[in-house]
Amino acid sequence: MTSPLPERAARRCHNVINPLHSTHYFSPDLNRELTAVGVSDSRAAYFAVRAAAMGPVGAGVVTATFFNFHPGLVARHVPAVWETASPQVVLAARARAVDATLRRLLGEETVAAKEMAEAAELALRATEACTRHARPLYAAHADLPVPDEPHLAFWHAATLLREHRGDGHLAVLLAADLDPVEALVTHTATGKGMSPKWALGTRGWSREDWDAACGRLRERGLLGADGELTEAGTALRGEIEAETDRLDRAPYEHLGAAGVERLTDLAGALLTRALTAGAFPEDMIGKG
DSSP states (O other): OOOSSOTTHHHHHHHHHHHHHHGGGGOHHHHHHHHHTTOOOHHHHHHHHHHGGGOSOOHHHHHHHHOSSOHHHHHHHTTTHHHHSOHHHHHHHHHHHHHHHHHHHHOHHHHHSHHHHHHHHHHHHHHTTOOOTTOHHHHHHHTSOOOSSHHHHHHHHHHHHHHHHHHHHHHHHHHTTOOHHHHHHHHHHTTSSBOHHHHHHHHOOOHHHHHHHHHHHHHTTSBOTTSSBOHHHHHHHHHHHHHHHHHTHHHHHHHOHHHHHHHHHHHHHHHHHHHHTTOSOTTSBSOO
16 A cells, blocks of 8 residues: 655654653653652653553563563562552653653743644644554553643643554564564664663663574574674664554554644754753663
8 A cells, every 4th residue: 555645754753753752751850750759760660651551550561561671670660669659640740740841841932832732733633543453552541631731732642653653663573573682682783772781771681681682683694793783684674664654654644744744844843952952861872
């Protein structure tokens, strides 16, 4: 089936929307709000805020839906975190943190601008074509109410679009026969993902786990001895992204070419402001 959108238009739109969702994970505002309700560990906070829409789920559900975290790391925090703060309390704390984060990074004038309302309207329109089947994180967030304020409504829509694509992406990784660590290794080897140091420090895997995954990828001819993707590895990552695009095309085709272009422009401008304001750690990206 031929898409009515220009090639990679949907991915370009996703690539500027997704980081705007993610800003709160790195925000001191989230740390402040979660600490205030008793969740002071940053990893517990991440698991809680992203999983809260699913209710007080256990470690198995979080490990399955988040995919690339070590099960032991998840189990150290889930379900214990719900004894400290219920999912409802966490969702309210997250909403306060997102509000504060976007106001701080973008500025009050941008938050109140008509362009923000337009971005929210476009992003929400795109989500009308998202589908729930086999997309647990998306489906859980889709059950949450849309906030009234435009900047929060935009963030909510960005979250839906992120999790919709992410759920589909995991299905593609499984079809490619990549386990969580192998997926991390191949993604970082593209130079477009988080650095190996960051991945190991946040996902709970050991250097031995990483090296073993590298060995399996070398045996499959996907990774060279230098740690770079081989031609076959590069081709596989390209196929993974293309198939992810295919599974995620509906929201953007529903919005239409002109709407996608406008949303990309609006979200791109917002992302530029957020990056200029220091939204993400400097050592997060790269091969180091």
